[in-house]
Amino acid sequence: MIYTVECSFADPVSEAEWNDFYSLEKLPALISVKGFHTSQRFKALRTGCPVYLAIHSIDGLEVLQGSEYRQKGGGNFARWQQHITDWHRNLYAGLDRAPAIGAGDYLAVSAIGPEPLIDMGLAPCQMQAVALERFPAQRWLARLDHPIDDGGSALSKGIHLYAPMTEQLTRSGDAALAR
Numbered sequence: 001m002i003y004t005v006e007c008s009f010a011d012p013v014s015e016a017e018w019n020d021f022y023s024l025e026k027l028p029a030l031i032s033v034k035g036f037h038t039s040q041r042f043k044a045l046r047t048g049c050p051v052y053l054a055i056h057s058i059d060g061l062e063v064l065q066g067s068e069y070r071q072k073g074g075g076n077f078a079r080w081q082q083h084i085t086d087w088h089r090n091l092y093a094g095l096d097r098a099p100a101i102g103a104g105d106y107l108a109v110s111a112i113g114p115e116p117l118i119d120m121g122l123a124p125c126q127m128q129a130v131a132l133e134r135f136p137a138q139r140w141l142a143r144l145d146h147p148i149d150d151g152g153s154a155l156s157k158g159i160h161l162y163a164p165m166t167e168q169l170t171r172s173g174d175a176a177l178a179r
Helices: 015-031 067-071 115-119
Strands: 002-009 036-044 052-058 084-093 106-110 125-132 138-144 159-164
Touching: 002 015, 015 036, 015 052, 052 106, 106 115
Parallel strands: none
Antiparallel strands: 002 052, 002 084, 036 052, 036 159, 084 125, 106 138, 106 159, 125 138
16 A cells, blocks of 8 residues: 655745655654555655655555554654644555655656546556545556656646655565565
8 A cells, every 4th residue: 555645844944954854764764664665755846736745655554553653753743743734644555565766757646637647658557545534536656757848837737746855765675576
């Protein structure tokens, strides 16, 4: 299953420190939780969606309800909470592992259907929301291996493009499965 966490951050003064915390401390702590298999962070390339997106491959909802998840960082934003806005969490079925998006590649995310991604020459993977907010009810993910020349302005409304902020972390022993 795919667990997504999206948010924006409203304090430019502490945003770099928050990003360091999330990328360098929180993601490694989460990937150590039994049931987490991959974790990667992204930043949106245009407005109209939360600025930050984290995508995790997990075994299921029970992982997020467990004490190990809570102890190792699940929901652990107390220091930053006052600055976190537009926060959303979803659990999606339909994809066992999130695609690893490398440097120079982008993640295209659609909530309006696969057609715009297919029209871009991409091969979208469909996901259905099964827990947490359950909105949007469906999403499609695709890897884009080249930049959009117009900065993304030609993208359909409902298509968001993200650049990776981190490499995809994999749980020890899962590296071969993530590719």
